[in-house]
Amino acid sequence: MEFLLSNPIFFFTALALVLSIFSVQILKWKLSRRKKKYPPIAGTVLQHLLNFNRVHHYMTELASRYKTYRLLAPFRSEIYTSDPANVEYILKTNFDNYGKGWYNYNILRDLLGDGIFAVDGEKWRQQRKISSHEFSTKMLRDFSSVIFQKNAAKLAYKMSEIATSNQTIDMQDQFMKSALDSIFQVAFGAEFDNMCESSEEGKSFGDAFDNSSALTLWRYVDVFWGIKKFLNVGSEALLRKNTKIVDDFVYKLIHRKIEQMQQKENSSVTMDREDILSRFLRVSNADPKYLRDIILNFVIAGKDTTATTLAWFIYLLCKHPSVQEKIAQEVEEVTGMKKIANFSEFASSLSEDVLEKMQYLHAAITETLRIYPAVPVDSKICSSDDTLPDGFSVRKGDMVAYQPYAMGRMKTIWGDDAEKFKPERWLDENGIFRPESPFKFTAFQAGPRICLGKEFAYRQMKIFSAVLLSCFVFKMSDENRVVTYRTMINLHINEGLEVRVFHRY
């Protein structure tokens, strides 16, 4: 981008090229218009780039004008829909026609390999089958709960220090560290302790992991990434360097685990660990590359999503103190505990049965995800010509995306108070959580590829929220700050969430 802007000749040649490609596209569209009805053109992808920092606002504006619209791109159209009937059609009814496609696979494979996020067809089906079985086991549920409880207590002790010393703290950063520790332990069964920043190797893994995700995302807007990769220069050289650090670290853990398992087998002692890697080692052959892809996809899936959601949640609670109080009250009623002195003991008492009773908390987290979905827009590639339920046609190769961020703000879906943070909208007259159609509330996707970690994520977010909100009160460090997102795959709070923390009692 910088290179482009600093070279006017190159910039104008590229612009002329892009404009001519668009003209051909418009001509082709005009010629074919008589036969089929394509979604209205709302602009070109250049507008996406020009609105990069406020892209979700921009897409929401377009979505409120057109339920389904089209942006012209050099080699295909990009179709965006916020119509629940279309969403159901692409995610479920005609699922096989809307996959990740070669386009996404090509961008993602250096980091994600053949992991569940990047692949379609048989490769996806196989991993989905084993993974959904593992995710539904009581073993993994119990194992993960203990880890979440431990890490939530650890965070509470840190909050206590912050409250006592009257400092401020970036909660998004804390949740990121904590979520990486949690998912890392659940995935590999290894202590990571990123929160305490005790391990140099662990810290460089954490940094390399974040850099690799950001550099992989950059490929979606950098049309020259393929050439840069071939020449191993710029962002692509950086990506290669960072993925190598990630890989070395992960392979080391995998080999160590294989050795441990072999030793245990030889000594006929049963394994006592129930981490995801151990489980996969038992049900699949021990190909380290296959394991690396599977496990790394889980770490990516489980880290930023839960951490950013918790950060937006705390932000919304700072803006709505009465909701913050109501949650603290619910936790107190359900657990019967008021003044909590021992955070670890309290966290350990948060069993699944206890969490299940926290219906208002469940509603408030869900309401956060409606307004600030961790995955704000999600795209598929159409593999053969098709017609959507609203009558608009789609061509083979077109990108078709549904938009959780824009959909969460549509009055046509949620009513006139769509933009209001209102956990009550999720509760019935008895205060019991009432789920919505996953084709309207799309934060976890829907259909056969619905998020596999949904229950897992709620368990983690509810444990962290229950511990933190029953012990502390959160306030923005700067009440006047205008908080917005940073454009990335996940919806991060731009520049973090600096808060003040007070002991509740």
Ligand code: HEM
């Ligand atoms: C607030 C938390 C979370 C949200 C909002 C969320 C949302 C999503 C979304 C939108 C997708 C579809 C992405 C795509 O198009 O490929 C997805 C897929 C997935 N999620 Fe989550 N996720 C969350 C947490 C987690 C956690 C904690 C895990 C596991 C540790 C997880 C595991 C997965 C997996 C494995 C898939 C791929 C499913 C497939 O392709 O069959 N997620 N999630």
